[in-house]
Amino acid sequence: MSTDAPDLTNDGARSFRGIAFKTFFAVCAFLSILTTLAIIGTLLYDAVDFFAAVPPLEFLTGTEWTPSNEVYGVWPLISGTLIITFGSAAIALPIGLLTAIYLSEYATERRRAYLKPALEVLAGVPTVVYGYFALVYVTPVLDRILPLGTFNALSASIMVGIMIIPMVSSISEDAMSSVPDSLRQASYGLGATKFTVSTSVVVPAALSGILSSYILALSRAIGETMIVAIAAGMTPRMIDLTDPGGMFLESVQTMTAAMVQIGASDVVGQSTEYKSLFAVGLTLFVITFAMNLFSEWVSSRYREVYR
Amino acid sequence: MSSETDSTTKTDLTDASESSRQPSFEQVSRTKDVAFRWLTLAAALVGIVALAALLLNVLVDALAIFDPANGPWVDWQFLTNPPSFSNPYDAGFFPAIVGSIALMILIALITFPLGVGAAIYLEEYASDGPLTRFIQLNIANLAGVPSVVYGLLGLGLFVGLLNIGFGTLLVAGFTVSLLILPIVIISAQEAIRSVPDSQRQASYGMGATKWQTIRNVVLPRAMPGILTGTILALGRAIGETAPLIMIGAPTAVFGVPNSLFSKISAMPMQIYTWADLPETEFQYGVVAAGVVTLLVILLSINSIAIVIRNRYQTQE
Numbered sequence: 001m002s003t004d005a006p007d008l009t010n011d012g013a014r015s016f017r018g019i020a021f022k023t024f025f026a027v028c029a030f031l032s033i034l035t036t037l038a039i040i041g042t043l044l045y046d047a048v049d050f051f052a053a054v055p056p057l058e059f060l061t062g063t064e065w066t067p068s069n070e071v072y073g074v075w076p077l078i079s080g081t082l083i084i085t086f087g088s089a090a091i092a093l094p095i096g097l098l099t100a101i102y103l104s105e106y107a108t109e110r111r112r113a114y115l116k117p118a119l120e121v122l123a124g125v126p127t128v129v130y131g132y133f134a135l136v137y138v139t140p141v142l143d144r145i146l147p148l149g150t151f152n153a154l155s156a157s158i159m160v161g162i163m164i165i166p167m168v169s170s171i172s173e174d175a176m177s178s179v180p181d182s183l184r185q186a187s188y189g190l191g192a193t194k195f196t197v198s199t200s201v202v203v204p205a206a207l208s209g210i211l212s213s214y215i216l217a218l219s220r221a222i223g224e225t226m227i228v229a230i231a232a233g234m235t236p237r238m239i240d241l242t243d244p245g246g247m248f249l250e251s252v253q254t255m256t257a258a259m260v261q262i263g264a265s266d267v268v269g270q271s272t273e274y275k276s277l278f279a280v281g282l283t284l285f286v287i288t289f290a291m292n293l294f295s296e297w298v299s300s301r302y303r304e305v306y307r
Numbered sequence: 308m309s310s311e312t313d314s315t316t317k318t319d320l321t322d323a324s325e326s327s328r329q330p331s332f333e334q335v336s337r338t339k340d341v342a343f344r345w346l347t348l349a350a351a352l353v354g355i356v357a358l359a360a361l362l363l364n365v366l367v368d369a370l371a372i373f374d375p376a377n378g379p380w381v382d383w384q385f386l387t388n389p390p391s392f393s394n395p396y397d398a399g400f401f402p403a404i405v406g407s408i409a410l411m412i413l414i415a416l417i418t419f420p421l422g423v424g425a426a427i428y429l430e431e432y433a434s435d436g437p438l439t440r441f442i443q444l445n446i447a448n449l450a451g452v453p454s455v456v457y458g459l460l461g462l463g464l465f466v467g468l469l470n471i472g473f474g475t476l477l478v479a480g481f482t483v484s485l486l487i488l489p490i491v492i493i494s495a496q497e498a499i500r501s502v503p504d505s506q507r508q509a510s511y512g513m514g515a516t517k518w519q520t521i522r523n524v525v526l527p528r529a530m531p532g533i534l535t536g537t538i539l540a541l542g543r544a545i546g547e548t549a550p551l552i553m554i555g556a557p558t559a560v561f562g563v564p565n566s567l568f569s570k571i572s573a574m575p576m577q578i579y580t581w582a583d584l585p586e587t588e589f590q591y592g593v594v595a596a597g598v599v600t601l602l603v604i605l606l607s608i609n610s611i612a613i614v615i616r617n618r619y620q621t622q623e
Binding site for chain 2: 005015017018021023024025026027028029030031032033035036038039042046051092094095096098099101102103105106107115118119121122123124125126127128129130132133135136137138162165166182193194195198199216219220222223224225226229230256259260263277278281284285288289292293
């Protein structure tokens with residue numbers, strides 16, 4: 001309630017109903033904090049057991065991931081995740097930014113009304129469907145020009161990239177739309193073209209929003225599971241720094257795909273392999289949670305307030 | 308400068324920004340400008356075009372348009388048979404469809420009261436203090452947690468600690484509910500926030516209590532928005548696969564669930580297990596049929612949300 005009028009609210013403080021409902025609503029709201037605590041709790045509970053069997057240093061620095069031989073080094077999985085994230089970012093970040101510029105600066109009201117919901121559909125398609133598309137349509141087509149494996153990082157990256165385009169474009173467009181028209185008009189007054197206004201005025205002014213959308217989109221790509229589990233395969237390997245491009249042609253395994261592999265197998269509840277699920281999950285959670293917080297911080301810290 | 312000239316200048320410049328009447332100085336590097344315009348339009352369309360092409364491909368495969376002898380793969384038998392992993396011509400989607408619908412109903416029953424309740428608390432009761440801001444930030448962050456991590460939460464909490472049982476309807480319902488709850492809360496908050504304050508004041512002026520105001524004024528006005536948001540979130544819920552894998556949903560279910568403790572299949576789960584099979588009939592036939600069925604059901608769910616939103620908008 002935010003009005004200047006005196007607060008005459010009869011909040012029904014004495015009625016049992018008023019109190020009962022208020023309590024129920026408050027419990028609902030606090031459930032979200034409980035959920036966060038439960039996530040951290042469940043991940044830590046089994047991860048602690050895991051780290052009793054596998055030293056944390058070995059897990060965090062190891063360069064081999066072979067659960068069947070009890071070798072748990074997380075770097076090959078992080079390498080796989082980095083490859084997919086880099087590949088999808090190469091697609092989604094420029095395309096998403098250009099899309100946002102089109103929607104905010106060039107598109108007519110009518111076109112925007114069609115384009116925005118159509119773009120949202122890209123984020124609404126179930127990821128298992130994208131994974132299937134990557135495996136049976138994208139890979140065979142690309143295979144004609146590139147020496148691709150059945151499972152490869154390239155087609156998975158392309159699909160993850162397409163999926164996260166709307167995330168970049170919608171948040172960036174919001175930021176660009178809130179850049180006041182007076183800035184654009186000042187630039188036009190100096191004789192600038194629309195290209196110059198878009199790239200030298202609007203984009204810099206909306207930079208915090210764009211940056212925040214980039215971080216969120218990357219975080220989404222890191223956590224994406226089904227596309228990579230279906231299309232990128234299950235081969236944990238380190239990035240070969242002499243030939244990073246070659247990585248895209250072959251199968252890799254991301255952190256999420258490794259979790260699916262262990263989760264889908266019949267590992268028993270007390271084995272180290274089962275517990276490793278939670279250690280990898282904790283790593284993934286910490287990375288994505290930190291990125292989401294960072295994105296929030298960037299957008300609030302560097303937000304230009306126009307009025 | 309008089310106010311009249313001022314406003315004329317402004318109008319001219321606004322026109323220029325809509326590029327309907329371009330002043331000559333804008334034509335200096337017109338080529339670059341036009342090229343950039345086309346580049347941004349192409350970027351806006353590339354994802355949509357790619358998806359449209361893929362959808363067309365899968366539709367052609369599912370209906371076996373170029374191979375009528377073997378199809379169509381989506382037929383009555385596919386919709387009513389139990390799954391098969393050896394004979395593609397026998398394979399059906401029925402337990403997966405029923406499982407997904409049962410799961411969706413359960414999730415709706417869980418998330419609707421909890422999500423709307425949390426939204427009411429945050430919008431109507433909570434003061435704008437650090438605690439409220441913390442809850443708000445926390446909800447935004449939960450919306451960004453990968454779905455596979457929610458699967459681990461379900462595995463550790465509902466399967467491990469509470470021992471409800473691997474891959475049961477109840478565990479799947481709880482797990483996916485927690486996953487979409489932040490989305491339901493955020494959209495319900497937006498709907499409640501859009502109810503004008505004057506209406507609340509009018510209600511209080513009549514001597515209504517806070518709860519009466521929420522029940523008789525705020526919720527009825529916000530309901531179309533809340534329903535739209537919830538239905539869209541449910542659409543996302545039935546497309547989720549990773550959490551189901553993590554809580555141990557079985558790869559093959561041949562019957563329909565008959566209790567909350569039945570092991571269930573779901574459409575995306577069934578698609579995932581079929582996509583593993585190397586035979587062409589599965590890859591380009593049965594899986595395509597499953598994908599088309601899932602997308603058609605998703606589309607119908609989302610159209611319900613759009614119909615509700617449009618009916619509400621025309622009433623305004």
